[in-house]
Amino acid sequence: MGDTADRSTRTSEQEPSGPVSEDERRGRRWERRRRASRSARRVLARSGLQRTIRQRLALLDAADEVYDLDESVDMYGDGVVAALEAKVAGLLGKEAAAFFPTGTMAQQVALRCWAGRTGNPVVALHAEAHPEVHERGAFSQVSGLRPVRLTDEPRQPTAEEVRDCEEPFGALMLELPLVGPGHLLPSWEELTDLVEAARERDAVVHFDGARLWESTVHFDRPLDEIAGLADSVYVSFYKSLDGFGGAALAGPSTLVEEAKAWRHRYGGTVFQQFPTALSALLGLERELPRLPSYVRHARVVAAALAEGLAAAGLPWSRVHPEVPHTNEFQVWLPYDADTVAEAAIRTAEESGTLLFARAWNAPVPGLAVTEVDVRAPGLEWSAEDVRTAVADFVVRLREEAGRAGGRTGP
Template identity: 40%
Template sequence: MPPVSNDTTTDASSRAARFAAAAPGARRMLGHDVRTPSEALNAAAESVDPTADWDRYGEGGLISELESRVASLLGKPAVAFFPSGVMAQQAALRCWTDRSGSRRVAIPDLSHLLRHELDGPALLHDLRYERLGTGRQLPTVEHLDAIPGRLGAALLELPLREAGFVLPSFTELAAFSARCRDREVPLHLDGARLWESTPHLGASLAEVSALADSVYVSFYKGLGAFAGAALAGPEDFVAEARQWRRRLGGTLYGMTAYAASALAGLDEHLPRMAEYHDRAVEIAALLDERGVRVIPDPPHTRDFVIYAAGDPETLNENVIGVLERDRVLTVRGWMSADVPGWSWTEISVGSATMQWTAREVADVIGSVIPG
């Protein structure tokens, strides 16, 4: 019996090595500009008051400045900085479920907590999940009504990344919020990408946040900071969440560098979110003309998903070919779609993208797709 071939694994490893070798120094088409650690640290330092002090265990200095700024943006009484969003949301849901006396949390079927956190919220906090719909469905009032009994909290992810960075309308969001309040269910927003959601929702950050009892936002995704997140809500709730931050090992001795980069990201990228979204819509329309399937169409945020005919191996080989030949980095990688013979990838518009025209971006992405 001949040995089993692992050519596919070998080819994938070879492509990964070629990608890693060619990517440094290439001109990016998507996302934000890539800086060296030295450049990023200098940019963060230049964005803050030179007389600012260090924080100590998350208190004072630039951490306090960042928390105050986010509280003002979100219109919430209090904010706590967390080193990670995973920790921030575990703290939020633990606080709400402790208060309500129920460990049942209503959550989207494609929530980050269910798909990417190794069952942490369930294992560490005994949370029990109740699905708000199935698959790519956006949670609705009807989904909430279908869950009987007492709930400790409800969570909405804005946008729902695994469904294609999809958002409800502001009216739909307000209706869901009202039903939560009718049922006395605390509503928590997983706002990892909330910064880029306001153009589609047609509302300010404060108006969106007012619909929820607590809100988590990320600093490293749309804002390009080193790391970190914030949890906003009532003062007593945030004080309790700070205790959970300490219990979970998140009250680091010093977090000033994270705060400096987050403040720099707020200055650099937050004012441009509508511009990034508009460019995403332009690029998506041009890709659609080339027979590429866009989800959602048009995009709801600066991020969206595209589907194209072709297998991932061929598409990724073509991406690397453009990278090696033209020193241009398009998408990070294509993956197999549910439909045989099709592949998908994510498109993210940022400061790097704005250095290209929409047509240039669409032409290069289209060039890697067979036919």
């Protein structure tokens, strides 16, 4: 659908005159994907990362709906920050909550405090848990904690693995959902068994609930009942709720008071945080009630994606999990990741429809995987819309694979 000028511009971006490094090539592709996301007429989700500063600041135009803007600004955690903490504690059914600038800090502080209470710095967790994959060894390097991996299988740990762990641990940390293998949640029965197994080991239970907000449909339970299984819970304000950033740690009031002391020591007691706190309150007001509809529609989108990929005649494809546990899930294709990424961006540039907005990764050569996120814009897509978009994408995928000489499909 793009004209000749569009194709010429795209070609010059794809094929710079001189050699470029791998990082530069990826950077250019990331920028093209971001521009395509901003200009696309149809998307399944729009995240804060894909918007301009002006667009993000516009979020605060409605801030007076959630807090009295004639109140004094916050200073070192009072005012609007304290109001946000009270709101989160109530939603999660906990005695208290503490605001943190990052989840990395919140979880280190939580587990450090629990280690002092249990006398055991060992944290049992999944090999794909966020601290193990994305935090540069922060548990051991910064907080004196020692992670022990329960499993590296692409699923949640089992109660048997908790019971059979070879050494004592002070805390069991469960990431809900477990993002790396596909935003996976256990069943409610499996979750209660996991918690019971930890109790049998005299361990506390901490939920890495960065995206816990999205879990209520799968568990068919309210947030406070889910959070009530754990001794402490961390939640994020930007991953699901579209806030500017920030996190909260919720749990017993004595733990939270100690956590605030450690927050200060870690440099997390920031002078003023009202923009982030207001964006979090807006997220709780606006996005939190919508999340169940996103999860339910993600199941419609996932089924239509699978149908569309099968109808396109690809040799193999996978939507995982087949029935999404949250509003995010994975798509796997038997092509080189660069080839698929280029096809996805071209589709958006030329058709105005962005089906795959996130990066494609290569777990092994010849396979590509991405995450699909369904939010408010995605509610406008019917199953037929998804199947049509898949067919359009596959046309370009085959073109790109042919150019690259690495075509796997027919």
